[in-house]
Amino acid sequence: MLLKKIFGVVQFLARQGLPLRGDGSYELDGNFNQLIKLLSKEDANLATWTKKKTDKYTSKDVQNEVLRVTGQRVLRDIVSDIRSSVFTIMVDEATDISTTEQVVFVLCWVDDKLDVHEDFVGLYSTASLTADSLVAIIQDVLLRLNLSIERCRGQCYDGAAVMKGQRNGVATQISCLERQSVREVKIVKDAVDTTFELSKLLKYSANRKAEFLRLKEELAPNDPGFRTLCPTRWTVRSKSLSSVRQNNSVLQQSLSTFADFAKHDMETSARVNGIRSQMEKFSFLFGVMLGESVLGMAENLSCVLQSKKISAADGQAAAELTLDTMLKHRTDSAFTKFWNKVVKHSETVDVDEPALPRERRLPARFDLSGAGESYVLLTVKEHYRIIYYAAFDRVISSIENRFDQPGYKVYCSLENLLLNAISGKDFEADIQKVIEVYGNDFDQDLLRIQLDILQIPFPS
Incomplete structure (x- = not known):
């Protein structure tokens, strides 16, 4: 006892x-x-x-x-229920306070009463976050739990390249095991990284935060405050970038004061001076305002997709509307308007003049003349126009790829099947699409009977 x-x-x-x-x-x-x-x-x-x-x-x-x-007993009880069902793998990576890389593993499944469960399986440390390492962890966890990959009907990851890569990504490799189953724009990346460093300077020092608030009250009392940048979610960073643009002068003045505070702290002094150097560049301001624009549109779509009541068709429509909006911004006239806006704002803050990058020699494989002559873009505006288009192309491509996945199409087919059955419409074409994916997972004749029954509690 x-x-x-x-x-x-x-x-x-x-x-x-x-x-x-x-x-x-x-x-x-x-x-x-x-x-x-x-x-x-x-x-x-x-x-x-x-x-x-x-x-x-x-x-x-x-x-x-x-x-x-x-913990093992709880896990055995959970897994014993999952074995009689199909399931979806949900995996994400995270870094704890000790900077140890860990993989979060969750299984989503539906019981006999059609109740949806999301069960946390565990945290698994890893020395590497490559696709091969993550796939090995997934296989090892399923093996330890005695769960067959053949019962896996879905995968849920974030949008990182290591997860969704079409050739060697985690999703692709797992799908090969069982067949049923903006960061690249440098100027925006640099703007986001610098904003994150700014966030850490203000967040982890009461003195620096107080000095910033004092200067803001003195120089721009009516402007919104600085918004800390989220280090893990790209689509919610537009508000932080917007706050940098609105508080640019106050932040620059604050950094000058921070440099005085950190005279005897070499590490902090180097960080402050590095951020000051970045903020004095026209390219930083351009990256901030471009990221604010592009990520703002992506954030709006993200909020819509996270609604509990949205359907797959509604999500598709919201994505198409966002794509149409982005394509309207991906024009020469839209860029000229954006360029003029950035140049006008640069005149109100302390940044250098826009300039071309240093001259570079043409790679030998492209230099047909053999003269080794350097090449440059025609104008500064042309240089930034290429960056502007590249940023929109990256986001547009990401959205198109996300909604063109086979799994999403299957989900839409399932939704259409249920909606057509409930409303009394012909659902034979929809049920054939579902059968092509799930095969013998269910009794087809019994499924048709159950779909017909749905019309009774849900009359049109």
Whole structure:
């Protein structure tokens, strides 16, 4: 009974997400020891037991072992239910506070009552986030859980190239195992990276943040404040870039003050001077305003797609509307308007004049004359026009690829099948598309009967 109580305390703290132990000399004040003391007041036997010098089964090793065994039992219970169903793999990578790369593994599945479950399986450390490493982790986890890849009917990852790469990406490699199953625009990347460094300067120093707020109140009291940049989600960065544009002069003045603060701190001084150098370039301002424009459109689409009530058809329509909007901005007249806007704004802040990059020699494989002459673009405006088009092309291509995936088309077919069945329309063409994908996963005749029944509780 005493061991059962001790193990119960460990399980209770784990269930509540509370730490068991303190740190170093404060370990006796940890939740586990204090809870044991509380229970000892009502149980004389437990109080006597905890006064023993050895064999109390309260050490950190015992606690960790109880947690490990309990976690395995919970995982076995979860997996036992999943084995009778098909499932979807959901994987993402993250870096913890100790800078250790970890892979988050979740399984999504539907039970016999058609209730959807998303069960967290575990965190797995990895020394590399290459596609091959992530695929190996996925295969290893499924093997340990005794789940067959043949039961996998979907994959859910973020938009990173390592995940969605058409040749060697994680999704492609997993699909090969079972067949059913803006960062490249440098000028925008540099603007985002510099904004992130600005965010860290202000976020992790109360003195620097206070100085920025003081200068803002003095120089631009009516402008919006600086918005910290999210380091993991590209589509929500437009507001942060917008705040950099609106607070450009205040930020530059703040950096001058920060440099004085950091005279005796070489690392911080180097960071401040590096950010100042970037913000004084016209290319930085252009990248900020271009990122604000392009990512703003992408963010609007992202918000629409995250709505709980949106259908696949509605999502497709929202994507097409966003693409149409972007294509309207991808014209010479739209660029000229944007260029004039950037140049006009550059006159109000402390940035250098727009200039061409340094001359570069034509690569030998393209130099038919053999003269080795250098080449340059015709004008500064032409140079930035190419960058402008490249940014929109990247985002347009990403959206088109995301909505042209086979899995999304299957999802649309399933949605059309249900909607047509509910409304009493002919769904034979839709059901054939679904059968082509899922084959013998279900009884086709029984499915048709159930679809006919749907018309009764959902009359048109």
